[in-house]
Amino acid sequence: MTRYVDEDLHGVEFRECDLTGARLIGVVLQDAVIDGLVTNLVVNGVEVTGYVEAELDRRHPVRVLIRSDDPDDLREAARQLHTGWAATIERIRRTPGVEGRGVNDEWSAAQTLRHLVFVHDSWFRRCCLGSAELFTPMGIGTTVEPYHGAHGLDLTLDPPLDEIVAVREAQAAELESWLADVTPAHLAARAPVPDDDVWPPYARGRSVLQCLRTVLNETFEHHNFCIRDLDLLEAQEPVTAPPHA
DSSP states (O other), X not given: OOOOOSOOOTTOOOOSOOOTTOOOOSOOOOSOOOOSOOOSOEETTEEOHHHHHHHHHXXXXXXXXXXXXXXXXXXXXXXXXXHHHHHHHHHHHTSTTGGGOOSTTOOOHHHHHHHHHHHIIIIIIITTSOOOOOOOTTOOOOSSTTTTTOTTOOTTOXXXXXXXXXXXXXXXXXXXXXXXXXXXXXXXXXXXXXXXXXXXXXXXXXXXXXXHHHHHHHHHHHHHHHHHHHHHHHHHSOOOOOOOO
């Protein structure tokens, strides 16, 4: 175990780190941001995860629908997520070029949408439909080898926003059509993941519902990330003085 004693970690950034079991004792923690999979977090003797989750559900009721086992709730979750993304894409279009800009080493809006192309191909088509087809070339997948750039992905592509949105719209329609007829028994069944070495390798043994939830959760979380970064980008824009009368 690594121990830091009397260290100045002001402004330190932990990215994609496993901090399970971390203990911060006698620390000064002001203006800090924690973003990730957080459970059983105790702050000054108070377990705060429940408070955080309840507040997130209040702000984003679609989270409750995503956790549901009811096909009607899942259909409504997919509809709300699609509507939310459609509004954000229109926001992006109002500032041409912003889709290619990122902040704080995060993905740009275009890259985020391309990642969701990959999520649909992998977690929906492969895991819910059992498809063994190649992934959509424009998708951006995991950085984990040997899956990075594998199974049809073309890392040299830089497609325009309209092309990315067209693919995402087709994927949303495919998901909507499938959800229209899905039953509780179908959702509870074991996911028909092809028996090969393609991403995601750990999906075998999961239910169709668990794989579907991954798709919906990824769509939700990355929408939040995109909005967060668009807000930051807009805040960076210089204020233009109004013209003199």
